[in-house]
Amino acid sequence: MNALSHDHGGPLISVDHLTMRFGGLVAIDDVSFSGDNCEITAIIGPNGAGKTTVFNCLTGFYKPTVGRLTLNHPAKGALLLERMEGYQIPQRAGVARTFQNIRLFPAMSVLENLILAQHNDLMRASGFSVAGLLGMRRYRDAENKAVERAKYWLDRTRLTTRADWDAGNLPYGDQRRLEIARAMCIRPVLLCLDEPAAGLNPKESAELNQLLRYIRDEHQIGLLLIEHDMSVVMEISDRIIVLDYGRKIAAGTPDEIKNNPDVIRAYLGETEDEALPEVVAQDLEHPVS
Amino acid sequence: MATPSSEEFKARPLNLPALFKEAGYVAVVVFGLTIGLVGFKTEDVPGGLDIVTRFGQVILATVVAVAGRVGFVLLRERHFIPVLIGAGAFSAAMLVLLIGNIVDADQGVGRFLPFESLVVNWLITLFALILAGRAAWFWSRARPSQVAVDREAAMDRFSAQVQRAAKYFGPLMLGVAIMLPFLPVADRRLLDVAILVVTYIMLGWGLNIVVGLAGLLDLGYVAFYAVGAYSYALLATYFDLGFWTCLPFAGIMAAFAGILLGFPVLRLRGDYLAIVTLGFGEMVRVILLNWYEFTKGPDGISGIPRPTFFGLPFTRRPPEGTESFHEFFGLTYSPLDRIIFLYYLILAMALVTNFFTLRIRKLPVGRAWEALREDETACRSIGINPRNTKLTAFSIGAMFGGFGGSFFATRQGFISPESFTFIESAIILAIVVLGGFGSQIGVVLAAILLIGLPEFFRELQQYRMLAFGAAMVTIMVWRPSGLLAHREPTIRLYPDGPPEKEGES
Numbered sequence: 001m002n003a004l005s006h007d008h009g010g011p012l013i014s015v016d017h018l019t020m021r022f023g024g025l026v027a028i029d030d031v032s033f034s035g036d037n038c039e040i041t042a043i044i045g046p047n048g049a050g051k052t053t054v055f056n057c058l059t060g061f062y063k064p065t066v067g068r069l070t071l072n073h074p075a076k077g078a079l080l081l082e083r084m085e086g087y088q089i090p091q092r093a094g095v096a097r098t099f100q101n102i103r104l105f106p107a108m109s110v111l112e113n114l115i116l117a118q119h120n121d122l123m124r125a126s127g128f129s130v131a132g133l134l135g136m137r138r139y140r141d142a143e144n145k146a147v148e149r150a151k152y153w154l155d156r157t158r159l160t161t162r163a164d165w166d167a168g169n170l171p172y173g174d175q176r177r178l179e180i181a182r183a184m185c186i187r188p189v190l191l192c193l194d195e196p197a198a199g200l201n202p203k204e205s206a207e208l209n210q211l212l213r214y215i216r217d218e219h220q221i222g223l224l225l226i227e228h229d230m231s232v233v234m235e236i237s238d239r240i241i242v243l244d245y246g247r248k249i250a251a252g253t254p255d256e257i258k259n260n261p262d263v264i265r266a267y268l269g270e271t272e273d274e275a276l277p278e279v280v281a282q283d284l285e286h287p288v289s
Numbered sequence: 290m291a292t293p294s295s296e297e298f299k300a301r302p303l304n305l306p307a308l309f310k311e312a313g314y315v316a317v318v319v320f321g322l323t324i325g326l327v328g329f330k331t332e333d334v335p336g337g338l339d340i341v342t343r344f345g346q347v348i349l350a351t352v353v354a355v356a357g358r359v360g361f362v363l364l365r366e367r368h369f370i371p372v373l374i375g376a377g378a379f380s381a382a383m384l385v386l387l388i389g390n391i392v393d394a395d396q397g398v399g400r401f402l403p404f405e406s407l408v409v410n411w412l413i414t415l416f417a418l419i420l421a422g423r424a425a426w427f428w429s430r431a432r433p434s435q436v437a438v439d440r441e442a443a444m445d446r447f448s449a450q451v452q453r454a455a456k457y458f459g460p461l462m463l464g465v466a467i468m469l470p471f472l473p474v475a476d477r478r479l480l481d482v483a484i485l486v487v488t489y490i491m492l493g494w495g496l497n498i499v500v501g502l503a504g505l506l507d508l509g510y511v512a513f514y515a516v517g518a519y520s521y522a523l524l525a526t527y528f529d530l531g532f533w534t535c536l537p538f539a540g541i542m543a544a545f546a547g548i549l550l551g552f553p554v555l556r557l558r559g560d561y562l563a564i565v566t567l568g569f570g571e572m573v574r575v576i577l578l579n580w581y582e583f584t585k586g587p588d589g590i591s592g593i594p595r596p597t598f599f600g601l602p603f604t605r606r607p608p609e610g611t612e613s614f615h616e617f618f619g620l621t622y623s624p625l626d627r628i629i630f631l632y633y634l635i636l637a638m639a640l641v642t643n644f645f646t647l648r649i650r651k652l653p654v655g656r657a658w659e660a661l662r663e664d665e666t667a668c669r670s671i672g673i674n675p676r677n678t679k680l681t682a683f684s685i686g687a688m689f690g691g692f693g694g695s696f697f698a699t700r701q702g703f704i705s706p707e708s709f710t711f712i713e714s715a716i717i718l719a720i721v722v723l724g725g726f727g728s729q730i731g732v733v734l735a736a737i738l739l740i741g742l743p744e745f746f747r748e749l750q751q752y753r754m755l756a757f758g759a760a761m762v763t764i765m766v767w768r769p770s771g772l773l774a775h776r777e778p779t780i781r782l783y784p785d786g787p788p789e790k791e792g793e794s
Binding site for chain 1: 653656
């Protein structure tokens with residue numbers, strides 16, 4: 001591997017001048033930011049600000065129009081994500097992600113979901129199926145290891161007793177946690193979470209905070225987080241980046257962001273007295289009885 | 290307690306005098322109408338016209354009409370079960386007679402049809418069916434309704450039980466299959482049907498890899514069957530190679546054809562994929578048909594060598610200097626030997642297919658196929674290469690199709706593009722769909738239902754296809770995922786059932 005070591009300096013992920021155009025629509029316009037190891041970096045912004053598009057560029061679902069995405073892998077050195085094939089990014093660069101609308105393998109069991117996340121290692125161990133078909137010891141050992149890793153994450157996400165359930169039959173909150181567990185089974189250096197708290201109740205959100213902190217502190221990886229739930233964002237984020245209409249409008253610690261006038265304007269809109277159209281004004285005066 | 294809807298369908302007490310009165314009116318009207326019109330018939334006799342009486346038909350018509358009327362009244366008063374049984378039994382009996390009449394108008398059971406006119410027979414059968422259908426519908430409404438989801442769950446539990454039981458009756462079935470040629474009932478015809486059924490079981494298992502596991506709807510599977518058959522036939526006739534030498538080549542050629550098909554369809558899903566695979570199947574057939582110099586086109590290839598038992602041919606008089614199977618083992622020659630050998634050959638090939646599928650399902654590549662079926666985007670997000678995964682599914686599925694094809698060629702001794710039409714793909718796919726996607730035992734059951742039974746009812750000719758279609762429609766309405774579709778996880782954390790204590794949540 002590359003000689004570059006863990007502390008060669010530079011952030012874990014740096015996004016430089018990222019621009020993404022879809023035809024005439026500019027979804028992301030010259031956004032630059034970086035995320036550090038052992039830090040939770042939140043990306044917030046109103047709907048349609050381009051947050052998920054940033055994730056899709058990072059994880060290889062989109063090829064950015066302009067820009068450079070550099071991942072400083074602790075073991076492999078600097079990797080340029082925009083030059084990698086989409087499906088290679090999770091395993092080679094160690095960037096894992098979850099989805100805004102959960103994407104599990106619903107008809108497969110919870111355990112199978114987690115073992116699938118270790119597909120490439122197991123594929124090699126099975127000698128691309130030849131050794132596996134012959135029932136060789138090498139493959140069985142590798143599979144046992146994969147199960148052990150899956151068990152660890154099942155434990156962390158409190159899904160152990162439901163390991164043999166079909167993933168699609170799990171309650172919503174469990175599915176959210178399972179998706180995180182599956183992403184962690186890839187053994188990533190950067191975990192991208194797209195609205196992990198969406199649809200969770202306050203108790204589940206609090207548990208999620210704990211889980212994310214645990215991942216950051218114990219596994220020492222970087223986390224990128226898209227979230228609308230401010231109770232999650234403000235509590236666990238180390239740094240926050242605010243996007244609006246595809247542009248970065250602010251970056252800083254949670255306290256800085258809370259008091260940033262640009263951010264408040266983006267979220268709450270300008271305060272101005274706008275004359276109502278005549279029809280609407282009439283509607284207000286004479287409501288339909 | 291009874292819900293309002295079941296209240297509506299509750300049986301009301303019968304008013305017997307009123308019922309008799311109504312039946313009496315009907316009897317009088319029908320009798321009055323038919324006595325003149327049906328009861329007397331003019332007939333040509335030498336020297337003029339004669340009048341023939343048909344009072345039997347009049348009485349029959351009256352009885353049927355009264356019975357029908359009583360049925361309607363009972364239905365109106367919500368007494369479904371007698372109507373269902375009566376009308377159902379009557380229409381079933383009539384259908385048997387009518388079909389018997391179609392098969393053989395003079396000799397069979399068709400002689401006993403009640404009415405002279407075939408149209409009248411069909412009409413009253415139709416009315417009886419409608420009556421039975423209405424009774425059945427009311428009856429189903431009267432019972433507490435079972436939601437479709439519940440029924441799916443119940444069927445899934447049933448399928449799971451069948452799969453668990455398959456552990457025990459699977460070896461039993463295998464034992465029967467192995468013993469079959471030596472059973473007293475085994476004659477040439479039964480063995481031929483058995484070979485056909487097992488061929489389709491093998492093809493179904495092969496296609497199950499593509500459709501059931503990887504979820505790639507392939508309507509052109511017969512193309513690989515054809516590639517396998519032609520590979521063997523051409524290699525054998527051009528280079529004079531034996532069956533066993535050609536078998537792996539045929540598989541490899543078919544696998545390459547699978548990759549060839551796989552590349553252009555990598556980005557396609559669902560309906561679009563189905564259309565392209567359908568086109569691919571036709572393309573292969575058209576190429577075989579038109580490349581006359583190479584494949585002899587519509588003339589087909591004849592004189593394909595028969596398989597040998599490790600070099601021992603199954604002939605009465607082998608060529609000079611060689612020994613045949615029966616001479617080597619000191620048996621008397623029997624033409625059935627070759628059939629029995631073919632049966633064991635295809636049985637072994639099918640078992641290899643099954644063993645391979647069961648095994649690979651538990652390997653990373655098999656799990657990746659299933660994951661691909663579930664969600665391709667999620668696959669990419671965890672680093673599974675969708676391209677390679679799809680191509681392996683296509684090529685391995687195709688390989689088994691190719692093996693099946695070379696068996697077909699050696700069994701027939703003659704192949705032509707006629708044997709590889711779309712209907713073959715449709716039948717194989719129907720077996721997989723009917724049996725249940727991904728269910729190995731389901732494929733066996735469906736192949737017996739769709740191939741074995743129709744072979745024994747060949748006399749009914751085109752009506753076989755009608756029954757075939759009806760079965761497919763019923764399955765699509767009643768259980769779209771197939772008869773025995775139940776997915777058992779490939780690995781369990783708790784093989785002996787979940788732990789007693791649930792987690793905190």
